[in-house]
Amino acid sequence: MSEDSTPTRWPGLTRRRLLTRAGAAGALGGAVMLGGREALGGPPPAAAPPVLPDPGLYCRLRTASGNAANMTVGSVDHARNGFDPVRLLTDFDGGEVSTDRSGRTVREYRFTAVAKEIEVAPDVFFPAWTYNERVPGPTIRATEGDRIRIHFANGSEHPHTIHFHGMHPASMDGVPGAGEVYPGDEFTYDFIAEPFGTHLYHCHSLPLKNHIHRGLYGAFIVDPLQGRPEANEMVMVLNGFDTNFDGENEVYAVNTVAFAYAERPIQIQAGQLQRAHVVNVTEFDPINSIHLHANFFNVYRSGTSLEPSEFVDVISFMQAERHMLEFAYREPGRFMFHAHQAEFVELGWMSFFEVI
Numbered sequence: 001m002s003e004d005s006t007p008t009r010w011p012g013l014t015r016r017r018l019l020t021r022a023g024a025a026g027a028l029g030g031a032v033m034l035g036g037r038e039a040l041g042g043p044p045p046a047a048a049p050p051v052l053p054d055p056g057l058y059c060r061l062r063t064a065s066g067n068a069a070n071m072t073v074g075s076v077d078h079a080r081n082g083f084d085p086v087r088l089l090t091d092f093d094g095g096e097v098s099t100d101r102s103g104r105t106v107r108e109y110r111f112t113a114v115a116k117e118i119e120v121a122p123d124v125f126f127p128a129w130t131y132n133e134r135v136p137g138p139t140i141r142a143t144e145g146d147r148i149r150i151h152f153a154n155g156s157e158h159p160h161t162i163h164f165h166g167m168h169p170a171s172m173d174g175v176p177g178a179g180e181v182y183p184g185d186e187f188t189y190d191f192i193a194e195p196f197g198t199h200l201y202h203c204h205s206l207p208l209k210n211h212i213h214r215g216l217y218g219a220f221i222v223d224p225l226q227g228r229p230e231a232n233e234m235v236m237v238l239n240g241f242d243t244n245f246d247g248e249n250e251v252y253a254v255n256t257v258a259f260a261y262a263e264r265p266i267q268i269q270a271g272q273l274q275r276a277h278v279v280n281v282t283e284f285d286p287i288n289s290i291h292l293h294a295n296f297f298n299v300y301r302s303g304t305s306l307e308p309s310e311f312v313d314v315i316s317f318m319q320a321e322r323h324m325l326e327f328a329y330r331e332p333g334r335f336m337f338h339a340h341q342a343e344f345v346e347l348g349w350m351s352f353f354e355v356i
């Protein structure tokens with residue numbers, strides 16, 4: 001299979017067909033085949049139209065030996081995308097900082113909505129709608145009580161908003177009628193960052209799921225006034241991409257690119273406290289999850305407490321649900337973490353920590 005074939009957008013490829021094709025392709029390996037059949041509850045009915053081989057698919061997926069990890073073949077051009085999942089992990093944006101007359105910290109941001117084609121897996125492109133040409137949008141980070149001012153310009157062809165999960169006046173809610181911005185217009189969202197926690201923002205124009213799944217979302221982290229113990233912090237936005245617009249995701253990821261941290265494991269130190277802000281924005285599937293191998297983590301639901309509520313090794317997320325997780329690895333080694341829905345794993349949501 002040639003690697004230099006023209007990138008396709010898989011116009012006729014549904015997730016059902018993708019999985020069926022995977023099942024039909026012995027070369028792909030058992031994990032993908034089993035996953036496809038389990039996910040579909042059996043082979044397609046006899047009356048189903050014939051499934052033709054997708055010329056690029058077999059090249060793009062493989063089952064790696066060693067860690068039994070599904071991965072993609074080839075790599076995504078992060079420079080072309082303009083963002084790199086490895087950098088997104090720790091790319092916290094405190095904005096342009098000033099102080100108002102009362103002594104309050106003010107953090108200002110400039111967001112622009114623009115359409116941009118992004119590569120979500122090698123040679124798999126998605127016509128995204130973005131904040132500042134990246135998916136997810138910038139990770140806004142503030143301390144509770146800071147004033148947030150987001151100057152939002154709409155450089156796209158559709159109306160959009162920025163709706164924050166947090167506390168704010170109705171006029172700042174970022175919904176149709178309160179902060180919706182038409183193409184070419186601008187609006188400034190202005191509110192106090194509260195409560196502390198791991199939050200998110202997303203477009204709230206209609207139809208809602210279409211605007212969200214196109215890529216208009218990001219993390220919004222508000223730190224408690226008293227701070228938290230020193231840790232290595234990272235942001236993980238769980239997302240999916242319906243690349244053929246059939247109402248189902250074909251690709252799943254953490255921070256947009258399928259298998260990004262399987263290709264390049266996240267380097268962390270043994271014994272060091274890790275703090276992950278995990279936000280689920282996956283549309284079309286009612287639930288997502290995260291599971292760490294060989295370890296357990298403390299859960300701070302929505303990041304809104306200073307004390308953990310659970311100590312587990314897997315936790316689920318509804319859309320917009322988020323958890324702050326804290327954990328440490330005792331010994332060096334390579335440890336998987338992934339969704340515990342096997343289908344999501346096979347379609348991109350599989351990652352590693354490289355503990356050194």
Ligand SMILES: [Cu+2]
Nearest residue numbers: 160203205211
């Ligand atoms: Cu929108």
